[in-house]
Amino acid sequence: MDTIFALATARGRAGVAVIRLSGAAALGASARLMRSVPVARGVRQLHDAEGALLDEALVLQFPEGRSFTGEPVIELHLHGSPAVVAAVLRVLGNDPQLRAAEPGEFTRRALENGRLDLAQVEGLADLIDAETDAQRRQAVRVFSGALGEIAESWRVRLIRAAALIEATIDFADEEVPVDVTPEVRELVQGVRREMHRESEGVRVAERLRDGFEVAIIGEPNVGKSTLLNRLAGRDVAITSEIAGTTRDVIEVRMDLEGLPVTLLDTAGLRDTDDIVEGIGVSRARARAEEADIRVHMLDSDDDIPQDAGDSDIYVRSKADLLGPGVAAVSGKTGAGVDQLVARISSLLQERVASVGVAMKERHRVAMVQAVGYLTNVEESLDLEDGMADLLAEDLRSAIRAVDSLVGRVDVEHVLDEIFASFCIGK
Numbered sequence: 001m002d003t004i005f006a007l008a009t010a011r012g013r014a015g016v017a018v019i020r021l022s023g024a025a026a027l028g029a030s031a032r033l034m035r036s037v038p039v040a041r042g043v044r045q046l047h048d049a050e051g052a053l054l055d056e057a058l059v060l061q062f063p064e065g066r067s068f069t070g071e072p073v074i075e076l077h078l079h080g081s082p083a084v085v086a087a088v089l090r091v092l093g094n095d096p097q098l099r100a101a102e103p104g105e106f107t108r109r110a111l112e113n114g115r116l117d118l119a120q121v122e123g124l125a126d127l128i129d130a131e132t133d134a135q136r137r138q139a140v141r142v143f144s145g146a147l148g149e150i151a152e153s154w155r156v157r158l159i160r161a162a163a164l165i166e167a168t169i170d171f172a173d174e175e176v177p178v179d180v181t182p183e184v185r186e187l188v189q190g191v192r193r194e195m196h197r198e199s200e201g202v203r204v205a206e207r208l209r210d211g212f213e214v215a216i217i218g219e220p221n222v223g224k225s226t227l228l229n230r231l232a233g234r235d236v237a238i239t240s241e242i243a244g245t246t247r248d249v250i251e252v253r254m255d256l257e258g259l260p261v262t263l264l265d266t267a268g269l270r271d272t273d274d275i276v277e278g279i280g281v282s283r284a285r286a287r288a289e290e291a292d293i294r295v296h297m298l299d300s301d302d303d304i305p306q307d308a309g310d311s312d313i314y315v316r317s318k319a320d321l322l323g324p325g326v327a328a329v330s331g332k333t334g335a336g337v338d339q340l341v342a343r344i345s346s347l348l349q350e351r352v353a354s355v356g357v358a359m360k361e362r363h364r365v366a367m368v369q370a371v372g373y374l375t376n377v378e379e380s381l382d383l384e385d386g387m388a389d390l391l392a393e394d395l396r397s398a399i400r401a402v403d404s405l406v407g408r409v410d411v412e413h414v415l416d417e418i419f420a421s422f423c424i425g426k
């Protein structure tokens, strides 16, 4: 196994920059830099091969089996200037015993050495990418191994069910002492329900990671773009008193009370002979349909629907022109905007509450597969005799699907995809 190195911290000027080395040759390489044997922790002068001073660094040593990767690790905590980092990386690059790490390679080694399971690796990737607080909370829960714990409990129960079934096969010619069907059914049903619930949460979890879409729609000139600008806190969209100003869908990404949200401003909805505006209107309709939430802006003379459901919010526009006491928003003055934001965020929070610890399409697919096998098992249990072999086979398939969640079974084919999204140095 090669010894690898990479800058672990972000590029650019900083107080401190950390370069990590992992592998058998890490200690030797650091000894050459320091011109002394590494200790557990010490401040040392680092030199290049010609003996020129590079920096005075804090050097940490993590022995094999007691490091992030599980391999011997050296961390060089440097003064965080681009020039210091470049000089040290150059010297390390000239060391024939080392090579630069690929994206995610430290984490891949942590996985290979059993320091993390596959779901934790996915959680770690999301944790590093987290921009909002809700994203951080979700990712850190997965990283801490929550999916692994649930998968383990599913596994234990399904193995118990399989053992009960196998016992009836072994005793096929004899009198089976007790009827195992009720216990098997209870185990399988319990696991299937929990899994189903988890898989339902995945779609929302994906939104939590990639952002919810909130579309602002309504007739021309009601003030959609003015509201967007107010919510974004800057002048993103052109506004004017001319109906039909907005034509393209304008997207603004923002952090809405901790939730990642992409706001969409759209063309005013109306029948039009203008070809370009017409294209804008059909785009507006299509995107609004796909959106998680639609904010319908209404004129003072439109009726507000009573039963709005949980994906549609109706608001009257231009509150400042309506006089007091009318529930409305004004992008111009900001009136009612806080209430609108609170309403959007509470609708989204309701959905977020359904998120469990599974969060990837990969998890959903594995759980749906397992649920399929378990449904077969439950159906077969209702039938008479002779099905034990098939039952056991379906249970084993369900267990394999559960194991794939945390990478207990061969998952080589998903690794490249997962690690492709990592940054170098992680």
Ligand SMILES: Nc1nc2c(c(=O)[nH]1)N(C=O)[C@@H](CNc1ccc(C(=O)N[C@@H](CCC(=O)O)C(=O)O)cc1)CN2
Residues within 6 Å of the ligand: 018, 062, 065, 066, 067, 068, 075
């Ligand atoms: N400087 C530094 N900070 C970091 C990391 C790192 O690699 N280096 N991490 C990287 O993601 C995270 C922390 N994760 C880590 C997980 C395990 C070990 C580790 O060496 N564990 C050993 C020894 C622990 C100890 O000495 O107390 C072990 O568990 O046996 C280090 C970091 C965030 N902060």
Ligand SMILES: Nc1nc2c(ncn2[C@@H]2O[C@H](COP(=O)(O)OP(=O)(O)OP(=O)(O)O)[C@@H](O)[C@H]2O)c(=O)[nH]1
Residues within 6 Å of the ligand: 219, 220, 221, 222, 223, 224, 225, 226, 227, 238, 239, 240, 241, 242, 243, 244, 245, 246, 247, 266, 267, 268, 269, 317, 318, 319, 320, 321, 329, 330, 331, 332, 333
């Ligand atoms: N008094 C008042 N005028 C507003 C308010 N919001 C927008 N306006 C005005 O209404 C006109 C239309 O505003 P826009 O934000 O461009 O309306 P829009 O819904 O995006 O219009 P289209 O892009 O054509 O569909 C502009 O002249 C705005 O200044 C408001 O809250 N109060």
Ligand SMILES: [Mg+2]
Residues within 6 Å of the ligand: 224, 225, 226, 237, 238, 239, 245, 246, 265, 266, 267, 268
């Ligand atoms: Mg507009």
